[in-house]
Amino acid sequence: MAGVGPAVTSSRDHPNVVVVFTDQQRWDTAGCYGNPMDVTPTLDAMADRGTRLEQCVSSNPVCGPQRASLQTGQYPTECGIYRNLMSGEADSPIEDTTTLADAFNDAGYRTGYVGKWHIANTRLEPVPERLRGGYEDYWLAADALEHTSQAYEGTLYDGDCEPVEFEDRYRVDFLTDHAEEFIADESDSDDPFFLFLSYLEPHHQNDQDTYVAPDGYAEEFANPWVPPDLEGRPGDWFEELPDYYGCCRRIDENLERLLATLEREGIDDETIVLFTSDHGCHFRTRNREYKRSCHESSIRVPAVLQGPGFDDGGTVEDVVSLLDLPATLLDAADVEVPDSFQGESVSPLVAGNEDGASGAERERPADAFIQVSESAVERTLRTDRWTYSVYDPDADPIDDPASPADGYVERYLYDLRADPHQQVNLIGRPDYREVADELRERLQARIREYEGTDVEILEAEYPA
Template sequence: MSSTDDTPNVVVFFTDQQRWDTAGCYGSPMDLTPTLDAMAERGTRLEQCVSSNPVCGPQRASLQTGQYPTECDLHHNLMSGEADSPIEDATTLADVFNDAGYQTGYVGKWHLANTRLEPVPERLRGGYEDYWIAADALEHTSHAYEGTLYDGDCEPVEFEDRYRVDFLTDCAERFLIEERDEDDPFFLFLSHLEPHHQNDRDTYDAPDGYAEEYANPWVPPDLEGRPGDWFEELPDYYGCCRRLDENLARVLEALESEGIADETIVLFTSDHGCHFRTRNREYKRSCHESSIRVPAVFQGPGFDGGGVVEEVTSLLDVPATLLEAAGLEVPESFQGESVRPLAGERDEANEAWTDDALVQVSESAVERTLRTDRWTYSVYDPDGDPIEDPASDEYRERYLYDLRADPHQEVNLVGREDYREITEELRERLRERILEYEGSEVEIRAAEYPA
């Protein structure tokens, strides 16, 4: 069964910690992403796509299982000494593609097995069966120009004097051009670490010479004037984004050279954004746009000519979207909905779509956020343990931002009397979403004092 329009191939080009506004198709003036911009022109772009949880492990678990992190029991990054990942028992994207006769392959950062520096055993690979070159904690087994991943036999795959993004793309190209069976469709997930910082050095490591090219960078308005390390790191961060786009071009060129570009769905997206320590003590784990909003662009069967989806969408919707676009049944355990009906002519879908998204925030706080087309409304448990407690039954209001009047989220309106009516409406909507997705009736207390 080779790929067709009814059974298209699927490629996910996944980056780590990439802000939505690094891309020209989202308004960046830096010209970092000509390949992605061309994809958006050809296909479908999600204008307001947000993470289900803005931290690596939980969002990756959500993307592979189609469930919120609390529901797939992985609400924080797995830590040394903890039990094996619940990914072993979940129904995953790869499981569904396997059952449909697809070849499944994974390259890059996994972050769902808690093996740290050791290979990921087969039972913890989320169902990816046919091609595997990955490391659980790639940021700890590699640096920008050297490192180790592991193949399907748990044997080391090492690289040296080769930029990490380029090497991972080499591995993906090997599958596309040499390793796959041309008689069957495939699902390939290419998971880059860039532009995530290098943990042990706390630096963003662009390819040699690229930071110098962006030494006088455009500064996103939400960062300007705030303390943080954006003024040091933006040149390297932008250099990483540029090299990612160049490697996206390599993947698309490989599909063209194999004659399968028109029968392959390609998704470019990221797990969360980056606020460069302007909102808390690190880079993400907050309800702010810089932390939760991501680029998300599709091309290929079902998406070409789809234009811009203006509605609020979530990365939780991506698994259902990919399966539905491939003509496969979405498992009942998946909590998201396909966004494909929103592309192109979509009057009925537009009317039926719930134009808001629940975001679970963990590790920095036990927090829940409702992101609507206009508002960011966030509540937290001030007494909750951000690591131990996946949720709470009682929250207190923490943030309210009007994204139309204040798109850079400079003024927190929570607790103000003149916003009482909208706050009460958002409070009830958030309670409904928590009940819908987490199955819990919660109490949300008003802010104790105006911000």
């Protein structure tokens, strides 16, 4: 693994860092984002005492690319994992990329990973050390956890590539057991630690194509609150929401366990905790599956931080990307951010920081750039008000990382102030041409900045 600089020896000048990462969790499952069902009391309390990112969106709303983006600090096309890797392909590019764990290693941290990895392309086999993204000191993971386990039984692999099996234990609980073990073992060390805990839930169980809450939990949400973007649309949300919310409730209870462990070990005040997810879930209302679209239900995620630099931070209203979070964690831990990282720390936006200021005052980009793959070769600009998305109808959504002809066609335009649930596509309407033209120029600038390509974007030929 590539390094970023000399090791730091004054270790306890740096806070510990814990990332709790879920899979396919909508932002509005949480009470702190408006859910009325008391699904996430622990996360809600964490948001009250820490910092909540109001508008945090994926850099690519599909598992593998977003995970690769978060570990490398780069857009999926830049780090080379722009779609889920497939059986028979060559080794993952993660081997040759400077990662988040590399940066923490070089700063004298102990690094550990627990759960779903999904960027090594070993699928059902153990992930060899060279494909673990620099996590050196503790490893218990499966590359394709959804295929090596069920909700109450399965197999992961330890640092020696030996199988570690579980049964009669809910998967979220089992992963949390090992995260607690790592924290307890490291709490007395002179060195700080960086732990990444990656759950599969609330993602559906692939072979069953359904969500699986812990026993008895779906019943609690048998009459669930329905997010307005789902109402009136076909899809499987009616059948799946009870289990989906049940998964989120159990995750929240395990978050409570983790926070209690930090407090019990006496290190809660010196530990940064980030809770977030890779993408959302639209329950087959926007395409044939659950994500891979530019809509809020696909791209918007919960993102809450607490600990040094984030306590009493309030709410960051600016649009930010998950790609900004690797730089944010390193910045808050006073660790050098690798030059290869493409995101920007949100720490200066947090209330109470000496250099805290609005995005406009800091000339921070007032938008987020999103790459959509597998369903289409699509590029999206998400601003505080607008979602503007373009695609190449002739590109291969699986094989082409970007438009092979350097050209796109307008596809979606939503006014999030007037239509927050994205019911009316405004693309191609003459009365919105001026808005679309401005957004087109901004999106072209982002593609040029992050992908190094000048592209043509053709106007939609007719109103959507």
